[in-house]
Amino acid sequence: MSEHDETIACSVGVDDDLGHGAVMPPLYLSANYSFAGFNEKRPFDYSRSGNPTRAQLAEAIAKLERGAGAVITSSGMAAVDLVLSLLPPNALVVVTHDCYGGTWRLLEARAKKQQIRTAYVNLRDSDALGAALRAAPALVWIETPSNPLMRITDIAAVASRAKAAGARVAVDNTFLSPALQKPIALGADFVVHSTTKYLNGHSDVVGGAVAAADAADVTELAWWANCCGVTGAPFDSWLTLRGLRTLHVRIERQQATAAALAARLAALPEVAAVHYPGLESHPEHALARAQQRGFGAMLSFELAPGVDVAAFTRALHRFTLAESLGGIESLVAHPATMTHAAMTPEARQQAGIGDNLVRVSVGLEHPDDLIGDVEQALKAAGRGAA
């Protein structure tokens, strides 16, 4: 019998404990597990290779992503790197030009060592994608919505063309989570997560996961994760599974608040532009509506000329100036000096990331408090400059 996602999130590992009947799954910190007898290995022998707590988190994420299985890693970056482990020598990786900065840095570092070759492409540009696919890539890397401009890539369209060209397809699903987007159902081979963000949702764990559509890929990913020792810690897995129980109610409330905030921002004179896929003015609104189950709780906006960005962030009381996203606490980030500071000003300008751009991760505070706070901070920042 198939279950709804909310039921999966709330039932994996529940009432499974044979020893004491613990309703909530116990945390197995033990590094090693005894053999039942000579040459009689149990399901787990050593926690780098396998751990009961980590296995429960993997099961939950695999089910939510509709994968054959999943591997839990020590960070989102370890999850990205794990997918690269499966590539043949000197493979060409076609990457969305607006991928996460850490992903860009890792790919460039591996390319410099001649372990892979990279080509950065605007995946929304059909001709550019066609040209890139003619170079026979082994992997196409999609990230949608993009950071920080919230542009949407058509996963099904890119995946079918990539597959026709013989490439595998990976989707970084961190910004929406499986609650709002199912890349495997749209044709992806791999789904990558920074579980640090929405899956854990409480900003107290750094972790990652890779779910794969194909069981043979899961086996190979698990082999590499054990080989390189990048599997996630049991306590982190336990916390993340605990956080994931409430994923669906969290993200529904967070995106409702984000939609209200986006609508309000769009009406304010201190704001020049709002980037939120839920707004009808967003260039890929229709695609987001078709491809996603919701528009998510991340948005960015541009301050109007004369509204000082530093003064704006200083005047906020309910938003913490910090990187990361997806937690219960609302955050504000300034991409030009924070998440995208490593790019040259020219590259940022080309990507549409101006000095007046602000990114917001909407948390679980009351919507009126968040909207009121942004309004007063914008007024203060506008006055200061006038």
Ligand SMILES: *Cc1c(COP(=O)(O)O)cnc(C)c1O
């Ligand atoms: C944060 C993030 C990562 C990296 O994850 P870590 O857990 O910080 O290593 C990768 N992709 C996206 C989209 C992210 O937001």
